[in-house]
Amino acid sequence: xxxxxINPDSLFPSLGYGFSQIVAASGKxxxxxxxxxxxxxxxxxxxxxxxxxxxxQALRNVQTAIEAAGGxxxxxxxxxxxxxxxxxxxxEAIAGALREFFPEEKRPASTWIGVSALAxxxxxxxxxxxxxxx
Numbered sequence: 001x002x003x004x005x006i007n008p009d010s011l012f013p014s015l016g017y018g019f020s021q022i023v024a025a026s027g028k029x030x031x032x033x034x035x036x037x038x039x040x041x042x043x044x045x046x047x048x049x050x051x052x053x054x055x056x057q058a059l060r061n062v063q064t065a066i067e068a069a070g071g072x073x074x075x076x077x078x079x080x081x082x083x084x085x086x087x088x089x090x091x092e093a094i095a096g097a098l099r100e101f102f103p104e105e106k107r108p109a110s111t112w113i114g115v116s117a118l119a120x121x122x123x124x125x126x127x128x129x130x131x132x133x134x
Contacts, residue, residue, distance in 0.1 A: 003077060003132065005106060017091065018098025019110035023077040031069045031131035035082065036061035037123045051083070051090055051124045055097035058127045063101065066131050073101055075131040078109040082126045086114030094125070 006022040007015060014021050038046045038054035039061070047053025063073055081094065094112065102108060108129070118126050 002134070003074075003106075014110075015104050015107060016095070018095040018102065018107060019079070020107045021109065023109045025077045025132040027075075027132040027134045029069075029133040031066060031071060031075070031129075031133060033062055033065045033129040033131065035126040035128045036065065037118065037120070037126050039120075045120075045122050049122070049124065052093035052097060054124045055094050055127075056100065058125055059097055059101045062127055062129045066129065069131065069133070071131050071133045074106050075133055076102070076108045076129050077132050078130045079111070080128040081110060081112045082115045082118060082128075083112060084115055084118055084124050086112065 004024040005020040006024065007013070007020055008022075011021045036058045038057040040046050040057070045054070046057035062076065066073060066075055083090065083094065098107070098110070
């Protein structure tokens with residue numbers, strides 16, 4: 001079954017926030033990607049202390065990981081996003097990054113979780129992903 005992105009009118013319109021309410025998927029292989037942060041391949045933080053830039057780097061790392069597994073961002077069906085000391089006014093920084101990486105018709109399901117800290121004090125965001133390859 002190809003992936004089906006479902007956004008019923010009876011739930012709030014999430015596409016503008018960069019994610020779908022529901023993604024139905026089945027395939028040959030399920031990919032679970034560990035939490036990705038703003039580290040580059042040399043363990044240097046990309047984006048300093050700017051949430052939007054760290055989100056973009058974390059998503060670039062998700063993209064690198066899914067491609068290494070033989071997929072593309074279109075194969076990502078869900079994200080779990082951890083944000084340090086999350087506040088509502090930070091939503092656009094995260095949503096903007098999601099919209100850059102995922103076209104409106106193929107946005108993964110997503111959960112955003114505010115946390116007090118991540119593994120490295122300079123991390124502002126960490127993104128786990130699940131992909132389904134056909």
